[in-house]
Amino acid sequence: MSVLVEFRNVDLSYGAHNVLDGVNMRISSGEIVTIVGPNGSGKSSLLRALIGALVPSSGTITQASGLRIGYVPQKLHIDPTLPMTVTRFLSLPHRVPNSQAADALTHAGVPELGRQQMSSLSGGQLQRVLLARALLHRPQLLLLDEATQGLDQPGSAAFYQHIEQVRNDLNCAVLMISHELHVVMSASDRVICLNGHVCCEGKPEAVASAPEYRALFGSGTGGALALYRHDHDHDHVHGHGEDCDHNHSHEAAQ
Amino acid sequence: MFDSFLVRAALAGLGVALAAAPLGCFVVWRRMAYFGDATAHASILGVALALSFNMSVFAGVLVIALVMATTVSTLSGRGYAMDTLLGVLAHSAIAFGLVAVSFLEGVRIDLMAYLFGDILAVGRVDLAVIWGGAILVLALVGWRWQQLLAATVSPDLAQASGIDPKKEQLILTIALAIVVAVAIKVIGVLLIAALLIIPAAAARPLSQTPEKMAVIAAAIGGVSSLGGLKLAYDYDTPAGPTIVCVAAGLFALTSVFGLRRG
Numbered sequence: 079m080s081v082l083v084e085f086r087n088v089d090l091s092y093g094a095h096n097v098l099d100g101v102n103m104r105i106s107s108g109e110i111v112t113i114v115g116p117n118g119s120g121k122s123s124l125l126r127a128l129i130g131a132l133v134p135s136s137g138t139i140t141q142a143s144g145l146r147i148g149y150v151p152q153k154l155h156i157d158p159t160l161p162m163t164v165t166r167f168l169s170l171p172h173r174v175p176n177s178q179a180a181d182a183l184t185h186a187g188v189p190e191l192g193r194q195q196m197s198s199l200s201g202g203q204l205q206r207v208l209l210a211r212a213l214l215h216r217p218q219l220l221l222l223d224e225a226t227q228g229l230d231q232p233g234s235a236a237f238y239q240h241i242e243q244v245r246n247d248l249n250c251a252v253l254m255i256s257h258e259l260h261v262v263m264s265a266s267d268r269v270i271c272l273n274g275h276v277c278c279e280g281k282p283e284a285v286a287s288a289p290e291y292r293a294l295f296g297s298g299t300g301g302a303l304a305l306y307r308h309d310h311d312h313d314h315v316h317g318h319g320e321d322c323d324h325n326h327s328h329e330a331a332q
Numbered sequence: 333m334f335d336s337f338l339v340r341a342a343l344a345g346l347g348v349a350l351a352a353a354p355l356g357c358f359v360v361w362r363r364m365a366y367f368g369d370a371t372a373h374a375s376i377l378g379v380a381l382a383l384s385f386n387m388s389v390f391a392g393v394l395v396i397a398l399v400m401a402t403t404v405s406t407l408s409g410r411g412y413a414m415d416t417l418l419g420v421l422a423h424s425a426i427a428f429g430l431v432a433v434s435f436l437e438g439v440r441i442d443l444m445a446y447l448f449g450d451i452l453a454v455g456r457v458d459l460a461v462i463w464g465g466a467i468l469v470l471a472l473v474g475w476r477w478q479q480l481l482a483a484t485v486s487p488d489l490a491q492a493s494g495i496d497p498k499k500e501q502l503i504l505t506i507a508l509a510i511v512v513a514v515a516i517k518v519i520g521v522l523l524i525a526a527l528l529i530i531p532a533a534a535a536r537p538l539s540q541t542p543e544k545m546a547v548i549a550a551a552i553g554g555v556s557s558l559g560g561l562k563l564a565y566d567y568d569t570p571a572g573p574t575i576v577c578v579a580a581g582l583f584a585l586t587s588v589f590g591l592r593r594g
Contacts, residue, residue, distance in 0.1 A: 129492040149492035156485055160361040161539045171482035171493050195540070221492070 080107050082145055082219050082251055083128060088137035090123055097123045099275045100137070107218065110245055110252040112262050114285075115272035116294055121255045122152065124272065125223050128253075148217030148250070150208045152224045156196045164199070165192040168211050178214070186210035201228035205237070213244065220244070222254035238265040259295065337452055338565065344454040344462050345561055345575065348515045349527065349553030351466035354473050354546040355507050356528035356553075357535070361484050361542075362504075365529050366415060367404060370422035372512050372524035374400035376429030379446050379516070383436055389446075390461050390513050397509035400425060405505055426521070449520030449572035451561065458517055465514035469507045476503050481542055519572040526576045531556065534583035537590025552582050 083105045090098035097120040105111055113121050126132045127139060129149055156162055168179040176192075183189050186206040191199070199207065205225065212220060222241070226234035242265055245252055256262035263269055263282040270279040277290035285291050359368050375393040382392025400421065407417055433443060445453070454462070473480065480500050482490040487497035515524045531553035532545065539545035560575030567574075 126488065129488065131488050131491040147492050149489060151486060151488055154486055154489070157361055157363065159533075159536055160484065161536065161541055161545055162485070163540055166541045167485070170485060171478045171490060171495055173478070193540075 080142065081105070082107055082142045083253075084140045085124075085127075086138050086140075088127065088134045088139060090120070090127055090132060091135050096274065098127070098134070101272075101276055103270060103276065103279075105219065105251050105253055107251050108245070108249050109267045110242070110265065111254070111268045111270060112266040112282075113253070113255050113270045113272050114259055114263070114291075114295075115277075119273045121272055122223060125221055125253070125255060128221065142218070145219060146215055146217045148212030148215070148220045150205075150212045150220070150222045150225050152227060154196075154204065154208060158197050162196045163192065164194050164196060164207055167196050167207065168214060170211075172215060174214055182210040182214055183207070185213075202233065205229065213248070216248055217250050220250050220252045222252065222256075224255055226256065238262060241265065337454075338561075340454045340456070340459050341451045341561055341571070342558055344451055344459055344518050345557030345571075346554055347459075347462045347466040348511070348518045349531070349557040350550050351469040352511050352515065352524075352527045353531050353535075353550035353553040355469060355504070355511055356530075356532035357542065357546050357549055358473075358480060358484060358504055359508070359528050360532045360536075364504075365525065366418040366422070367401070368508060368512075368528045369525040370404060370418045370425070371397050371401045371508055372515075372521055373422045374425035374429070375512050375516055375524075376446060376521050377425050377432060378429075378513075379521075380429050380432035380436065384432070389516070390465075393516050394509055394513040396425075397512040398506065401505040401509050402502075405501060445520075446516060447520050447522050448570055449516070449518050449523070451518045451571040454517060462514045462518065465510045469510050472503060472507050476500060480504065519575065523572050523576050526579065527553065527556075530576065530579040530583050534579065534586045537586045537593070552579065552586075556582060 081104050083103075085101050085103040088098055088101040089096065090101075101120075101124065103124075113124065115121050123132060127134055129147060164183065165176060165179045168174060168182060174182075180189070180192060183191055186209060188203055188206045188210075191203060191207065196204075196207075205228070209225070220241075226237050229237060241252055241254070244250070254262065254266075263286065266282055268279065269282050269285040271277040271285055271288070271291045271294065273294060277294065278285055278288040280288075356368075359365060375397050378393035378396030379389055380392075381387075381396065382389045385392075404418060404421060412420075430443075442450075479490070479495045480503065482493065482495055483497040483500040490497050490500070511528070512524055515527060519527055531549040534552045535545045535548035538548050556575050556579035560578040561571055563569065563578065564571040564574040
């Protein structure tokens, strides 16, 4: 497995506010990695740093040369003054033949949408179109930012099954952010628990039983099965714990 | 054929309209309408500078429009809301420009000509500058079309595909400054933004794709220019405002069409 992306001691700040603090992380080809963490833990900032939209204040982010990234953003607002059919959208920024766009939509389960305006799509339809676009150029790394927002539980379970299928077909790595711990963790090879820094990481079962993870998400119903709630007012003691089953790949690499 | 002032005026109006239309689409899509206005208003300061230092009005306006546009781009998102920032800068620029013009001695300037344009006074050199600028803007926008569009739809999506949205913003800024500089003689400082925005807005209800909207906007801009010029000649009205009136009429028509079609 070759390394596609590596973060080394990445710090990131908005003004005086530190969002990421000494993040070490690497993504290798073909693996599905999920980042979990409470609101404001820097998950989205980490993805945006990866695509180059945010510049770290210190540390380095290295990408394999010529890395093809497929990015599915959390949301997409297209101004209603901008006319844009779904087919045309799929040709941004790299033009594809209409037949290829049609194939991509068929594959995504929405063959009838080609001539529709982007602004008229429902949440679920937009989700499929965004994924179809991200997959058009056979990415080596697929980035999903809260991709199942607005889908119901069976819908998001089906979505993650689809992602696993995509991974098997394209042999691409997948890095995703999700709130839905119970669904997403079972579909992952590796989970990174983030709260400004990497609290712990490893196989889903290991992370679910790690004290750092429990401190963030509660242990009432057994970690990974805990329904996510938006109350994280606990005092989380930063720093790596001893009990967490770390998969210290990033440290071993140095 | 360039001997007739009417032919020169028609060609000048057409050149500005063709360059302004596709750029105007981006101004509309990116919600930069006030941005265009501010840049245009600032150009009166450029006129004053050009006349004081004895350089060409085109160059003076181009420099000031570029300075204004980059200032706004840089300051935006740093403490003030965009509309406040533009309100301060645009009106300050026009006020400083008008004051600066009043200091100019010896040169009697027809201020009205710069505020509202003087399309009937377009000479051969003006015509060459206008078409040169128009072709440059069209080439620039055409060359970067896919990237500009991707960055407009979503800066993050563009970034993930290896496009730098800031660079695309800079290209639009430069194109905008060039359009303002070539349009000042034709339509005047106060109404340049109208020529950017109204044809694009009028094209929206008739378009399903961005390309179609740009082409229709260019057509509407061209018809407005020629039609406005004809009406101005027939009824002896000021040319610049008449052109904008025709564009506004077309906007009203297509809006009704858009409403009826739902």
